[in-house]
Amino acid sequence: MNINLGEEISRRRREQKLTQEDLAELSDLSVNFISRLERTKDQNISIQKLDSIARALNTSTPDIINNAYSAKNIKPENHVNNTPIFIQKVTNELRKLPDDQAERVCKSLIVLLKEMN
Known part of the structure:
Protein backbone atom coordinates (compact mmCIF):
# COMPACT_ATOMS: atom_id res chain seq x y z
CA MET A 1 0.00 0.00 0.00
CA ASN A 2 1.41 3.36 -0.99
CA ILE A 3 1.35 6.61 0.88
CA ASN A 4 1.65 10.03 -0.67
CA LEU A 5 4.25 12.12 1.13
CA GLY A 6 3.44 15.00 -1.19
CA GLU A 7 -0.07 15.27 0.22
CA GLU A 8 1.30 15.51 3.76
CA ILE A 9 3.94 18.04 2.75
CA SER A 10 1.34 20.13 0.91
CA ARG A 11 -1.00 20.03 3.91
CA ARG A 12 1.74 21.18 6.28
CA ARG A 13 2.95 23.87 3.87
CA ARG A 14 -0.55 25.32 3.46
CA GLU A 15 -1.12 25.08 7.23
CA GLN A 16 1.92 27.32 7.71
CA LYS A 17 0.71 29.68 4.96
CA LEU A 18 3.77 29.00 2.81
CA THR A 19 3.81 28.98 -0.96
CA GLN A 20 5.62 26.29 -2.93
CA GLU A 21 8.19 28.98 -3.69
CA ASP A 22 8.66 29.69 0.02
CA LEU A 23 9.14 26.01 0.79
CA ALA A 24 11.56 25.59 -2.11
CA GLU A 25 13.65 28.51 -0.87
CA LEU A 26 13.61 27.35 2.76
CA SER A 27 14.58 23.79 1.82
CA ASP A 28 17.10 24.69 -0.90
CA LEU A 29 15.13 22.65 -3.43
CA SER A 30 13.58 23.72 -6.72
CA VAL A 31 10.01 24.91 -7.04
CA ASN A 32 9.57 22.33 -9.80
CA PHE A 33 10.60 19.55 -7.42
CA ILE A 34 8.21 20.71 -4.67
CA SER A 35 5.39 21.10 -7.19
CA ARG A 36 5.95 17.64 -8.72
CA LEU A 37 6.16 16.04 -5.28
CA GLU A 38 2.89 17.62 -4.15
CA ARG A 39 0.84 17.08 -7.31
CA THR A 40 1.92 13.62 -8.46
CA LYS A 41 2.21 10.19 -6.98
CA ASP A 42 5.94 10.24 -7.81
CA GLN A 43 7.54 9.57 -4.46
CA ASN A 44 11.09 9.41 -5.74
CA ILE A 45 12.59 11.48 -2.95
CA SER A 46 15.85 10.98 -1.11
CA ILE A 47 15.97 11.04 2.66
CA GLN A 48 18.22 14.12 2.41
CA LYS A 49 15.59 16.04 0.44
CA LEU A 50 12.84 14.89 2.78
CA ASP A 51 14.98 16.02 5.74
CA SER A 52 15.42 19.45 4.10
CA ILE A 53 11.69 19.78 3.62
CA ALA A 54 10.98 18.62 7.19
CA ARG A 55 13.41 21.20 8.62
CA ALA A 71 -3.77 10.24 6.92
CA LYS A 72 -4.38 7.10 4.87
CA ASN A 73 -5.47 5.27 8.01
CA ILE A 74 -2.95 2.51 7.32
CA LYS A 75 0.09 1.11 9.01
CA PRO A 76 3.39 0.59 7.25
CA GLU A 77 3.51 -2.83 5.62
CA ASN A 78 6.44 -3.85 7.80
CA HIS A 79 5.00 -2.24 10.93
CA VAL A 80 5.47 -4.75 13.74
CA ASN A 81 4.03 -4.52 17.26
CA ASN A 82 3.19 -0.82 16.77
CA THR A 83 6.88 0.07 16.44
CA PRO A 84 7.21 3.37 14.55
CA ILE A 85 8.72 3.03 11.09
CA PHE A 86 11.76 5.19 11.89
CA ILE A 87 12.76 2.87 14.74
CA GLN A 88 12.45 -0.08 12.39
CA LYS A 89 14.66 1.68 9.86
CA VAL A 90 17.35 2.34 12.48
CA THR A 91 17.16 -1.27 13.62
CA ASN A 92 17.47 -2.53 10.05
CA GLU A 93 20.53 -0.36 9.44
CA LEU A 94 22.12 -1.57 12.68
CA ARG A 95 21.62 -5.17 11.59
CA LYS A 96 23.69 -4.48 8.47
CA LEU A 97 26.71 -3.46 10.54
CA PRO A 98 29.30 -5.80 11.99
CA ASP A 99 28.52 -6.52 15.65
CA ASP A 100 31.33 -4.36 17.05
CA GLN A 101 30.26 -1.34 14.98
CA ALA A 102 26.59 -1.83 15.85
CA GLU A 103 27.49 -1.96 19.53
CA ARG A 104 29.47 1.32 19.28
CA VAL A 105 26.60 3.02 17.45
CA CYS A 106 24.10 1.82 20.05
CA LYS A 107 26.24 3.04 22.92
CA SER A 108 26.58 6.44 21.22
CA LEU A 109 22.82 6.65 20.68
CA ILE A 110 22.16 5.80 24.32
CA VAL A 111 24.55 8.55 25.47
CA LEU A 112 22.92 11.03 23.09
CA LEU A 113 19.40 10.10 24.24
CA LYS A 114 20.35 10.44 27.89
CA GLU A 115 21.80 13.90 27.21
CA MET A 116 18.51 14.95 25.59
CA ASN A 117 16.50 14.21 28.75
Whole structure:
Protein backbone atom coordinates (compact mmCIF):
# COMPACT_ATOMS: atom_id res chain seq x y z
CA MET A 1 0.00 0.00 0.00
CA ASN A 2 1.41 3.36 -0.99
CA ILE A 3 1.35 6.61 0.88
CA ASN A 4 1.65 10.03 -0.67
CA LEU A 5 4.25 12.12 1.13
CA GLY A 6 3.44 15.00 -1.19
CA GLU A 7 -0.07 15.27 0.22
CA GLU A 8 1.30 15.51 3.76
CA ILE A 9 3.94 18.04 2.75
CA SER A 10 1.34 20.13 0.91
CA ARG A 11 -1.00 20.03 3.91
CA ARG A 12 1.74 21.18 6.28
CA ARG A 13 2.95 23.87 3.87
CA ARG A 14 -0.55 25.32 3.46
CA GLU A 15 -1.12 25.08 7.23
CA GLN A 16 1.92 27.32 7.71
CA LYS A 17 0.71 29.68 4.96
CA LEU A 18 3.77 29.00 2.81
CA THR A 19 3.81 28.98 -0.96
CA GLN A 20 5.62 26.29 -2.93
CA GLU A 21 8.19 28.98 -3.69
CA ASP A 22 8.66 29.69 0.02
CA LEU A 23 9.14 26.01 0.79
CA ALA A 24 11.56 25.59 -2.11
CA GLU A 25 13.65 28.51 -0.87
CA LEU A 26 13.61 27.35 2.76
CA SER A 27 14.58 23.79 1.82
CA ASP A 28 17.10 24.69 -0.90
CA LEU A 29 15.13 22.65 -3.43
CA SER A 30 13.58 23.72 -6.72
CA VAL A 31 10.01 24.91 -7.04
CA ASN A 32 9.57 22.33 -9.80
CA PHE A 33 10.60 19.55 -7.42
CA ILE A 34 8.21 20.71 -4.67
CA SER A 35 5.39 21.10 -7.19
CA ARG A 36 5.95 17.64 -8.72
CA LEU A 37 6.16 16.04 -5.28
CA GLU A 38 2.89 17.62 -4.15
CA ARG A 39 0.84 17.08 -7.31
CA THR A 40 1.92 13.62 -8.46
CA LYS A 41 2.21 10.19 -6.98
CA ASP A 42 5.94 10.24 -7.81
CA GLN A 43 7.54 9.57 -4.46
CA ASN A 44 11.09 9.41 -5.74
CA ILE A 45 12.59 11.48 -2.95
CA SER A 46 15.85 10.98 -1.11
CA ILE A 47 15.97 11.04 2.66
CA GLN A 48 18.22 14.12 2.41
CA LYS A 49 15.59 16.04 0.44
CA LEU A 50 12.84 14.89 2.78
CA ASP A 51 14.98 16.02 5.74
CA SER A 52 15.42 19.45 4.10
CA ILE A 53 11.69 19.78 3.62
CA ALA A 54 10.98 18.62 7.19
CA ARG A 55 13.41 21.20 8.62
CA ALA A 56 11.85 23.92 6.46
CA LEU A 57 8.44 22.94 7.85
CA ASN A 58 9.76 22.89 11.44
CA THR A 59 9.08 19.19 11.87
CA SER A 60 10.90 15.88 11.55
CA THR A 61 11.14 13.39 8.73
CA PRO A 62 9.64 10.57 10.85
CA ASP A 63 6.72 12.85 11.75
CA ILE A 64 5.96 13.52 8.06
CA ILE A 65 6.17 9.81 7.24
CA ASN A 66 4.05 8.72 10.20
CA ASN A 67 1.41 11.38 9.50
CA ALA A 68 1.28 10.36 5.85
CA TYR A 69 0.49 6.81 7.00
CA SER A 70 -2.05 8.08 9.54
CA ALA A 71 -3.77 10.24 6.92
CA LYS A 72 -4.38 7.10 4.87
CA ASN A 73 -5.47 5.27 8.01
CA ILE A 74 -2.95 2.51 7.32
CA LYS A 75 0.09 1.11 9.01
CA PRO A 76 3.39 0.59 7.25
CA GLU A 77 3.51 -2.83 5.62
CA ASN A 78 6.44 -3.85 7.80
CA HIS A 79 5.00 -2.24 10.93
CA VAL A 80 5.47 -4.75 13.74
CA ASN A 81 4.03 -4.52 17.26
CA ASN A 82 3.19 -0.82 16.77
CA THR A 83 6.88 0.07 16.44
CA PRO A 84 7.21 3.37 14.55
CA ILE A 85 8.72 3.03 11.09
CA PHE A 86 11.76 5.19 11.89
CA ILE A 87 12.76 2.87 14.74
CA GLN A 88 12.45 -0.08 12.39
CA LYS A 89 14.66 1.68 9.86
CA VAL A 90 17.35 2.34 12.48
CA THR A 91 17.16 -1.27 13.62
CA ASN A 92 17.47 -2.53 10.05
CA GLU A 93 20.53 -0.36 9.44
CA LEU A 94 22.12 -1.57 12.68
CA ARG A 95 21.62 -5.17 11.59
CA LYS A 96 23.69 -4.48 8.47
CA LEU A 97 26.71 -3.46 10.54
CA PRO A 98 29.30 -5.80 11.99
CA ASP A 99 28.52 -6.52 15.65
CA ASP A 100 31.33 -4.36 17.05
CA GLN A 101 30.26 -1.34 14.98
CA ALA A 102 26.59 -1.83 15.85
CA GLU A 103 27.49 -1.96 19.53
CA ARG A 104 29.47 1.32 19.28
CA VAL A 105 26.60 3.02 17.45
CA CYS A 106 24.10 1.82 20.05
CA LYS A 107 26.24 3.04 22.92
CA SER A 108 26.58 6.44 21.22
CA LEU A 109 22.82 6.65 20.68
CA ILE A 110 22.16 5.80 24.32
CA VAL A 111 24.55 8.55 25.47
CA LEU A 112 22.92 11.03 23.09
CA LEU A 113 19.40 10.10 24.24
CA LYS A 114 20.35 10.44 27.89
CA GLU A 115 21.80 13.90 27.21
CA MET A 116 18.51 14.95 25.59
CA ASN A 117 16.50 14.21 28.75
